[in-house]
Amino acid sequence: MTPKATLRFLHTADWHLGKKLNRFSRLEEQKAVLAELTKIADQYEVDGMLVAGDVFDSRNPSAEAKGLLTASLLALSKGGERPVLVIAGNHDSPELFEALASWGAPLGILLLGDLTQDLHALQGSFGKGFTLEVLEKGLIALSGSSWPFRCQFLLSPYMSPIRREGKEVASFWQDCWAAALQKASPEEPLVLLAHPYVRYDTADGSEELEEDLEERVLGGQEALSLGAFPEGLAYAALGHIHYPKPLRHEPYPVAYAGSLLQYSFGDRCIEKKALLVEVPRAGAAQVSFLPEGKGLNGGLPLLSFEVTSPEEAQEKCQTHPQAYLELVWAAPQAPSPELRRHLESLHPRLVHFLLKRISFSGGAPDAEVLAQMDQLDWLPLFEAFYEARKGHKPDETIKSIFKEVLNRALAKKSSQDYADTQ
Numbered sequence: 001m002t003p004k005a006t007l008r009f010l011h012t013a014d015w016h017l018g019k020k021l022n023r024f025s026r027l028e029e030q031k032a033v034l035a036e037l038t039k040i041a042d043q044y045e046v047d048g049m050l051v052a053g054d055v056f057d058s059r060n061p062s063a064e065a066k067g068l069l070t071a072s073l074l075a076l077s078k079g080g081e082r083p084v085l086v087i088a089g090n091h092d093s094p095e096l097f098e099a100l101a102s103w104g105a106p107l108g109i110l111l112l113g114d115l116t117q118d119l120h121a122l123q124g125s126f127g128k129g130f131t132l133e134v135l136e137k138g139l140i141a142l143s144g145s146s147w148p149f150r151c152q153f154l155l156s157p158y159m160s161p162i163r164r165e166g167k168e169v170a171s172f173w174q175d176c177w178a179a180a181l182q183k184a185s186p187e188e189p190l191v192l193l194a195h196p197y198v199r200y201d202t203a204d205g206s207e208e209l210e211e212d213l214e215e216r217v218l219g220g221q222e223a224l225s226l227g228a229f230p231e232g233l234a235y236a237a238l239g240h241i242h243y244p245k246p247l248r249h250e251p252y253p254v255a256y257a258g259s260l261l262q263y264s265f266g267d268r269c270i271e272k273k274a275l276l277v278e279v280p281r282a283g284a285a286q287v288s289f290l291p292e293g294k295g296l297n298g299g300l301p302l303l304s305f306e307v308t309s310p311e312e313a314q315e316k317c318q319t320h321p322q323a324y325l326e327l328v329w330a331a332p333q334a335p336s337p338e339l340r341r342h343l344e345s346l347h348p349r350l351v352h353f354l355l356k357r358i359s360f361s362g363g364a365p366d367a368e369v370l371a372q373m374d375q376l377d378w379l380p381l382f383e384a385f386y387e388a389r390k391g392h393k394p395d396e397t398i399k400s401i402f403k404e405v406l407n408r409a410l411a412k413k414s415s416q417d418y419a420d421t422q
């Protein structure tokens with residue numbers, strides 16, 4: 001048998017275990033898609049897993065979500081034969097990662113919650129037949145009898161502004177990466193795992209997903225530019241954005257793996273993927289999205305329909321029972337208050353029954369719509385929306401940010417800027 005020329009990894013991210021769609025648990029679907037991911041890892045005989053953050057949806061995940069994480073990591077690591085490297089994202093608890101780290105190491109699972117987490121205790125024997133060496137904060141090297149060569153990993157978990165001690169994102173990471181690179185061997189490949197917000201070009205027609213906008217706003221993330229990434233890497237495996245997306249190919253590929261499932265209706269047309277990464281002994285990695293020609297078998301479909309009558313709404317409920325359903329009421333007259341309850345009794349997963357939003361696409365809004373907007377009391381509407389989404393009321397900081405954005409939007413409207421922006 002000829003020795004393998006490359007190390008092969010499967011890159012995934014943004015599992016968001018425990019995330020609900022409105023009130024509906026997605027845990028069974030998450031379980032199914034993680035089983036599929038394990039199958040893909042087996043089928044392609046990957047040498048290791050790269051999990052780039054946001055494995056949980058919450059810093060205080062449920063027992064079921066934690067159980068699914070540990071079971072999935074164990075299956076992916078084949079009990080220690082296939083190393084699994086996991087960094088924390090902005091949704092994860094660094095403390096929980098640190099607590100799980102000593103559990104994972106003998107099983108070939110490395111969890112890094114925070115850059116200051118001391119990995120030295122895990123140094124030495126790792127998993128079954130691997131050796132882990134800590135070279136610098138966040139920089140490790142792994143070797144094993146089944147691997148053709150040693151590989152270095154620059155593990156860069158999400159660091160909150162407090163953990164960055166107020167340092168701005170780009171300069172924080174550039175300093176960390178520069179320090180780590182001094183200790184890295186130029187003779188061995190280096191793979192980066194990180195969870196930043198990198199603004200990407202949507203010129204190819206892909207829109208920013210609702211989830212990603214939320215990650216941008218609520219992650220407290222300033223954007224990192226592609227130019228901030230260090231030179232000389234083989235690959236940068238990113239998490240955070242739910243859209244599977246290669247950001248560039250040269251001089252080495254940088255890519256978001258995307259989320260595990262479609263987590264919002266805005267996300268419903270996006271096929272979910274994992275990335276197969278072939279790391280050579282020297283030079284840049286080759287990457288491709290898996291499964292080929294289709295998405296991961298990600299649970300039930302999310303369907304959204306505009307309806308203009310109770311009969312039409314009822315018909316949509318009855319013809320799509322095996323889906324999550326969003327119905328958007330687009331008739332000029334308001335629906336009767338009983339209609340929602342009736343539709344919920346007809347469909348087990350009616351997620352939203354909404355009134356059609358005022359749309360500004362396709363031309364300036366007419367005077368009547370603008371007059372209606374002036375009469376709205378926005379803050380209570382925002383508070384109710386925020387509470388419905390987050391489960392708690394917005395604090396004063398969030399409210400003041402909202403007021404500032406609102407004031408800017410209203411100022412823009414009154415100055416009739418719309419005509420210029422079309």
Ligand SMILES: [Mn+2]
Binds near residue numbers: 054219239
């Ligand atoms: Mn994130």
